[in-house]
Amino acid sequence: MNSESVKSIKPQSIKVGICGFGTVGGGSYKLLQNNGEEITRRVGCAIDVSRIASRSLNSGDVDSAVKVSKDPFDIVNDPEVDIVIETIGGFDPAFEVVRQALANGKHVVTANKALIAERGNELFAVAEENNVTLAFESAVAGGIPIIKALREGLSANKIEWLAGIINGTGNFILTEMAEKQRQFADVLTEAQQLGYAEADPTFDVEGIDAAHKLTIMASIAFGIPLQFDKTYTEGISRITPEDIGFAKQLGYRVKHLGIARRTGSGVEMRVHPTLIPRKQLLARVDGVGNAVLVHGDAVGSTLYNGPGAGADATASSVIADVIDLARQELVGLSEPLLPALGYLSTHDDLEVLPIEEIETEYYLRIPVNDVVGVLAKISSILQDFDISIEAVIQKELDSKTVPIVILTHKALEKKLNLAIAAIEALDDVSGEVVRIRLESFEG
Numbered sequence: 001m002n003s004e005s006v007k008s009i010k011p012q013s014i015k016v017g018i019c020g021f022g023t024v025g026g027g028s029y030k031l032l033q034n035n036g037e038e039i040t041r042r043v044g045c046a047i048d049v050s051r052i053a054s055r056s057l058n059s060g061d062v063d064s065a066v067k068v069s070k071d072p073f074d075i076v077n078d079p080e081v082d083i084v085i086e087t088i089g090g091f092d093p094a095f096e097v098v099r100q101a102l103a104n105g106k107h108v109v110t111a112n113k114a115l116i117a118e119r120g121n122e123l124f125a126v127a128e129e130n131n132v133t134l135a136f137e138s139a140v141a142g143g144i145p146i147i148k149a150l151r152e153g154l155s156a157n158k159i160e161w162l163a164g165i166i167n168g169t170g171n172f173i174l175t176e177m178a179e180k181q182r183q184f185a186d187v188l189t190e191a192q193q194l195g196y197a198e199a200d201p202t203f204d205v206e207g208i209d210a211a212h213k214l215t216i217m218a219s220i221a222f223g224i225p226l227q228f229d230k231t232y233t234e235g236i237s238r239i240t241p242e243d244i245g246f247a248k249q250l251g252y253r254v255k256h257l258g259i260a261r262r263t264g265s266g267v268e269m270r271v272h273p274t275l276i277p278r279k280q281l282l283a284r285v286d287g288v289g290n291a292v293l294v295h296g297d298a299v300g301s302t303l304y305n306g307p308g309a310g311a312d313a314t315a316s317s318v319i320a321d322v323i324d325l326a327r328q329e330l331v332g333l334s335e336p337l338l339p340a341l342g343y344l345s346t347h348d349d350l351e352v353l354p355i356e357e358i359e360t361e362y363y364l365r366i367p368v369n370d371v372v373g374v375l376a377k378i379s380s381i382l383q384d385f386d387i388s389i390e391a392v393i394q395k396e397l398d399s400k401t402v403p404i405v406i407l408t409h410k411a412l413e414k415k416l417n418l419a420i421a422a423i424e425a426l427d428d429v430s431g432e433v434v435r436i437r438l439e440s441f442e443g
């Protein structure tokens with residue numbers, strides 16, 4: 001930095017306290033250290049970490065100017081701290097740490113998607129009462145600034161739908177299974193070692209983490225309250241190499257998607273494995289990558305792609321929030337400019353639809369005894385429920401049981417459920433029908 005530019009910079013500094021020093025907290029500290037000069041040039045004053053609360057950190061592990069303690073409430077109650085970063089995760093004590101920091105008039109930055117998705121309505125109310133901001137860019141899609149894009153960049157649009165690969169661990173597992181025929185458990189262990197997976201990895205593989213993120217994006221996209229309990233959630237733990245292989249033969253990839261759509265009768269919010277056309281850009285997002293495709297009525301489709309997990313990528317979003325809040329502090333705004341979820345007046349009348357009411361296409365794998373006439377019986381059942389077939393493949397295997405794979409056109413989920421029950425009741429159907437939803441993103 002030359003001396004002229006140093007003089008033009010305000011001499012104040014913004015004090016930050018970090019609660020929780022794991023992958024994301026540690027990454028955020030490191031990023032502020034590494035890029036401090038660049039950030040000071042952008043903001044006009046330094047942003048200093050003055051306190052860290054961690055159960056495992058020792059004072060010698062960080063800069064000597066940083067006070068280290070074990071109790072996060074030391075930070076929340078320190079009048080010198082302007083912005084609190086919450087990277088503890090989970091609810092206890094994270095909820096109370098965030099609530100008390102907001103009540104004490106401090107801005108808070110959190111990477112905690114579970115906290116925002118499940119308790120965000122309460123916490124945003126506390127922030128509003130105290131004229132402070134609870135920022136959460138890093139809670140969704142790691143390093144991709146998707147909250148800013150949805151809440152600000154696309155704010156002139158009526159958002160019609162969005163679909164995203166929003167769990168890096170799940171995408172990493174599916175990619176490795178598809179490309180290297182690796183076993184599920186082995187890839188999961190690697191994702192944990194790389195710092196991608198949640199403390200409880202069932203959150204990743206059973207779709208809970210993705211459902212948290214989808215809940216947050218849907219609220220901002222459609223102006224509805226956070227409703228995690230109404231998000232349909234299905235994980236990837238039952239996806240087999242066999243289904244990945246059949247999908248490939250038919251020109252599709254299997255991805256774990258979060259989908260939110262505004263329809264004539266309400267809002268769909270669903271997380272599940274999905275067949276998507278191989279040529280669709282989302283199908284090419286591999287490894288720990290995340291991507292979100294958003295369709296607005298004015299702009300059409302826009303795609304946001306980047307790293308969805310990991311220390312540096314997530315810290316990039318945490319510190320971007322800290323920079324926004326530092327600017328807010330320096331300007332001296334009496335209240336935040338942006339509503340937390342982007343709307344001052346929400347669409348409280350927009351209902352979330354149950355999964356039985358959604359309409360989509362389907363991939364079905366039906367294990368049958370290799371006898372004459374079984375395919376005809378299956379087609380007849382599908383026809384009875386107004387479900388039309390788009391493609392069929394039947395494999396010859398060295399056994400009496402063969403899989404019939406069917407792709408359907410769009411059908412109502414509740415009709416498909418009835419058709420599957422009738423198909424499973426056929427004598428020559430030898431096991432459960434596998435159903436994977438399919439999206440072609442037309443229109």
Ligand code: HSE
Pocket residue numbers: 139141142166167168169170196197198204209308309310
């Ligand atoms: N476990 C999450 C993932 C971390 O794999 O995407 C980022 O939210």
